[in-house]
Amino acid sequence: MVGYIWAFLIGIGIIYALLSGNINVINESILTNANEALDLILNLMPIIVLWTGILKIAEESGLLDKFASLLRPILCRLFPDVPKDNKALGYISSNIAANMLGLGSAATPAGLKAMNELQKINPQKDTASTPMITFLILNTAGVTLIPTTILALRVAYKSAFPGEIIVPAIIATTCSSIAGLTLDYFIRKRQKHGNRF
Numbered sequence: 001m002v003g004y005i006w007a008f009l010i011g012i013g014i015i016y017a018l019l020s021g022n023i024n025v026i027n028e029s030i031l032t033n034a035n036e037a038l039d040l041i042l043n044l045m046p047i048i049v050l051w052t053g054i055l056k057i058a059e060e061s062g063l064l065d066k067f068a069s070l071l072r073p074i075l076c077r078l079f080p081d082v083p084k085d086n087k088a089l090g091y092i093s094s095n096i097a098a099n100m101l102g103l104g105s106a107a108t109p110a111g112l113k114a115m116n117e118l119q120k121i122n123p124q125k126d127t128a129s130t131p132m133i134t135f136l137i138l139n140t141a142g143v144t145l146i147p148t149t150i151l152a153l154r155v156a157y158k159s160a161f162p163g164e165i166i167v168p169a170i171i172a173t174t175c176s177s178i179a180g181l182t183l184d185y186f187i188r189k190r191q192k193h194g195n196r197f
Helices: 002-020 023-061 062-076 088-101 104-120 130-142 148-156 163-194
Strands: none
Touching: 023 062, 023 088, 023 104, 023 130, 023 148, 062 088, 088 104, 088 130, 104 130, 130 148, 148 163
């Protein structure tokens, strides 16, 4: 569906450029934007590779397992319907660790595995379960300690102080996590009592 939307927008842009006599702008944009996209990828790649490597080392050294055991009491309260020995909790903690480092791309595999494990214990296979919804909120609004991708973008675009985004990012993501999880808690509590919005 998204592909159709992009195709539609590109088509409208080309038609408008033809009708307004600005077809040379399209040619120029294609060449310059492709070059800028390649430069951006080359600037982002080293930082993402570095942090993904650090995450892999943490996983193989058992550091992620220790992090998961630290988070287990919190995760058991956030996910009361998930058995304490379920693999999903380990994947969820890996996802949280990657998101804390600002590695959305590295967090994705752990997030997909967590959803897969949560789907296995989902009684209604065609509907997202409560733990799946809670995990989605946690994943989307998760606390970020080091916004790696934003730092890389700021460095790529020659920001004078690329690190000044760290404290605001921690504050913003902490607030979004608290707000999302609080809302999830109240909706869950309301549904348990049989009330609907």
